[in-house]
Amino acid sequence: DAGVIQSPRHEVTEMGQEVTLRCKPISGHDYLFWYRQTMMRGLELLIYFNNNVPIDDSGMPEDRFSAKMPNASFSTLKIQPSEPRDSAVYFCASSPGPFQETQYFGPGTRLLVL
Amino acid sequence: DQQVKQNSPSLSVQEGRISILNCDYTNSMFDYFLWYKKYPAEGPTFLISISSIKDKNEDGRFTVFLNKSAKHLSLHIVPSQPGDSAVYFCAASLGNNNDMRFGAGTRLTVKP
Numbered sequence: 001d002a003g004v005i006q007s008p009r010h011e012v013t014e015m016g017q018e019v020t021l022r023c024k025p026i027s028g029h030d031y032l033f034w035y036r037q038t039m040m041r042g043l044e045l046l047i048y049f050n051n052n053v054p055i056d057d058s059g060m061p062e063d064r065f066s067a068k069m070p071n072a073s074f075s076t077l078k079i080q081p082s083e084p085r086d087s088a089v090y091f092c093a094s095s096p097g098p099f100q101e102t103q104y105f106g107p108g109t110r111l112l113v114l
Numbered sequence: 115d116q117q118v119k120q121n122s123p124s125l126s127v128q129e130g131r132i133s134i135l136n137c138d139y140t141n142s143m144f145d146y147f148l149w150y151k152k153y154p155a156e157g158p159t160f161l162i163s164i165s166s167i168k169d170k171n172e173d174g175r176f177t178v179f180l181n182k183s184a185k186h187l188s189l190h191i192v193p194s195q196p197g198d199s200a201v202y203f204c205a206a207s208l209g210n211n212n213d214m215r216f217g218a219g220t221r222l223t224v225k226p
Contacts, residue, residue, distance in 0.1 A: 004157070039218070040218070041116065041218065042116075042118075042120075042203065042216045042217050042218035042219055043158070043203055043205075043216035043219075044216070045213060045214060045215075056213065091157050091158070093157065100146070100148055100160070100163070100205070100207060100214055101148070101160045101163055102160075103160065104157075104159075105156075105157025105158050105159065106157050107155060107156055107157055108155075108156075108157055
């Protein structure tokens with residue numbers, strides 16, 4: 001298996017633009033997670049899905065952020081409109097079960113909002 | 115509100131010596147703790163975990179110590195190797211489930 005795949009790997013955009021981050025989880029994994037990493041706050045869980053259903057989105061910073069999982073092999077995290085403070089590395093992870101040790105992280109998308 | 119804190123952003127040690135990475139948490143309800151390792155341009159990978167019913171867990175060169183009264187955990191790497199150079203994140207959760215709180219990370223550099 002190729003592991004968790006994220007695209008794009010790098011994104012540079014201007015404030016106010018819509019940004020869409022994509023994730024393909026490992027086949028057979030029922031859980032999918034979106035994290036954000038910043039220097040100040042480290043890794044933060046934004047939202048996670050179980051069997052394509054959002055379970056906990058309490059980490060989503062505000063209404064500008066939305067995440068979808070239309071099927072078991074694809075998820076998106078959208079920011080509209082983007083702001084400079086959204087600049088961070090966004091990780092997607094997937095897991096076959098509800099335990100932290102089994103989360104496999106993707107390589108991340110580095111987002112820079114100018 | 116940072117519930118998990120790693121106060122040392124970086125640490126440098128000599129190959130063969132011990133590396134000690136520290137982590138503090140504020141929520142006394144946390145009962146499951148993990149360490150993740152992250153290389154540049156890669157996602158974090160799970161390293162070792164410990165439940166609050168234990169005060170020590172060992173896996174090869176890696177040992178995690180938990181001091182519940184001090185709300186402190188540490189990761190010991192002995193002996194340190196250049197390949198251990200990475201960013202290490204500690205994380206805490208309520209039970210062994212998915213809602214983890216991470217620290218900001220400590221960058222370890224092991225010099226040959």
